[in-house]
Amino acid sequence: MIMKKLEDKTVWITGASSGIGQALARQLNALGCTVVLSSRNETLLEVVQNNLPNPDKSMVLPLDLTKQEEFVPATKKVIDRFKDIDILINNGGISQRSFASETPIDIDRAIMEVNYFGHIGLTKAVLPFMQTQKESHIVTISSLSGKFGFFQRSAYAASKHALQGFFESLRLEEEKNNIKVLLAYPGFVNTNISQNALRSDGTTHGNHDENQANGISPGECAEKIINALLKDKLEVFPGGREVKAAKLKRFAPNTFHKVIKKQKPT
Numbered sequence: 001m002i003m004k005k006l007e008d009k010t011v012w013i014t015g016a017s018s019g020i021g022q023a024l025a026r027q028l029n030a031l032g033c034t035v036v037l038s039s040r041n042e043t044l045l046e047v048v049q050n051n052l053p054n055p056d057k058s059m060v061l062p063l064d065l066t067k068q069e070e071f072v073p074a075t076k077k078v079i080d081r082f083k084d085i086d087i088l089i090n091n092g093g094i095s096q097r098s099f100a101s102e103t104p105i106d107i108d109r110a111i112m113e114v115n116y117f118g119h120i121g122l123t124k125a126v127l128p129f130m131q132t133q134k135e136s137h138i139v140t141i142s143s144l145s146g147k148f149g150f151f152q153r154s155a156y157a158a159s160k161h162a163l164q165g166f167f168e169s170l171r172l173e174e175e176k177n178n179i180k181v182l183l184a185y186p187g188f189v190n191t192n193i194s195q196n197a198l199r200s201d202g203t204t205h206g207n208h209d210e211n212q213a214n215g216i217s218p219g220e221c222a223e224k225i226i227n228a229l230l231k232d233k234l235e236v237f238p239g240g241r242e243v244k245a246a247k248l249k250r251f252a253p254n255t256f257h258k259v260i261k262k263q264k265p266t
């Protein structure tokens with residue numbers, strides 16, 4: 001019964017070529033949603049599309065989250081084809097593996113551009129349409145790093161913290177238009193996020209870090225996010241025991257600091 005809520009909804013997913021975004025696309029499509037698949041790599045998006053349970057209910061729409069000028073035309077393409085955007089999932093992102101003292105400001109900006117300005121820019125392009133719809137949902141994928149800082153994640157953690165400020169404000173402002181906002185704070189998920197993380201020289205980290213390798217599967221993460229969406233939750237923390245750290249940080253910050261400083265950065 002509750003699954004019916006998703007039937008025939010149009011869901012636009014960024015970062016759909018890989019990891020959590022790909023898993024969300026598969027599961028939502030299996031539940032009857034039409035999925036719009038976005039990221040930079042069109043070839044990979046087509047592979048994802050061809051492997052969907054209902055590929056006829058999908059669209060590939062290449063989009064670079066650093067290209068703000070493409071957001072309004074891309075939104076128009078989705079509206080022209082499907083009329084509504086019921087759910088926007090702001091998921092595309094890049095991580096970081098570099099110490100703040102060694103990281104040039106250009107790298108901080110590059111991470112902020114994708115993880116923060118990309119999401120809020122696309123949301124602002126979609127909002128005018130959502131405001132005229134009966135109801136809609138925005139899901140933003142933050143991270144546990146959106147709740148506390150960590151070694152070699154200064155720019156990444158900053159970008160994820162910024163998302164919380166923006167989307168919690170937006171939730172309050174848009175409640176009157178029946179636009180709901182879900183913030184997801186995953187812990188470790190076994191995806192390519194660490195391989196693609198930026199180092200201080202702008203190259204990628206290239207390693208599949210132990211934390212990711214031992215993390216939950218993208219499928220499990222997607223399932224938890226979809227359950228939270230169905231229940232109109234405000235936030236969800238998919239992951240293993242590491243997600244308990246968010247509570248520890250909030251209620252016992254000094255103890256948290258003693259624990260977190262002993263953790264390995266990768």
Ligand SMILES: NC(=O)c1ccc[n+]([C@@H]2O[C@H](COP(=O)([O-])OP(=O)(O)OC[C@H]3O[C@@H](n4cnc5c(N)ncnc54)[C@H](OP(=O)(O)O)[C@@H]3O)[C@@H](O)[C@H]2O)c1
Binds near residue numbers: 014017019
């Ligand atoms: N895995 C984890 O442990 C974990 C934990 C907490 C939060 N998260 C968050 O989960 C989200 C998804 O990451 P993932 O773990 O699934 O990693 P992933 O497998 O590396 O996927 C990242 C996705 O983001 C897209 N992307 C990167 N830069 C982009 C850009 N400039 N424009 C458009 N799309 C871009 C990539 O596609 P293209 O390369 O094709 O553009 C890819 O589809 C991210 O926001 C990440 O911060 C992940």
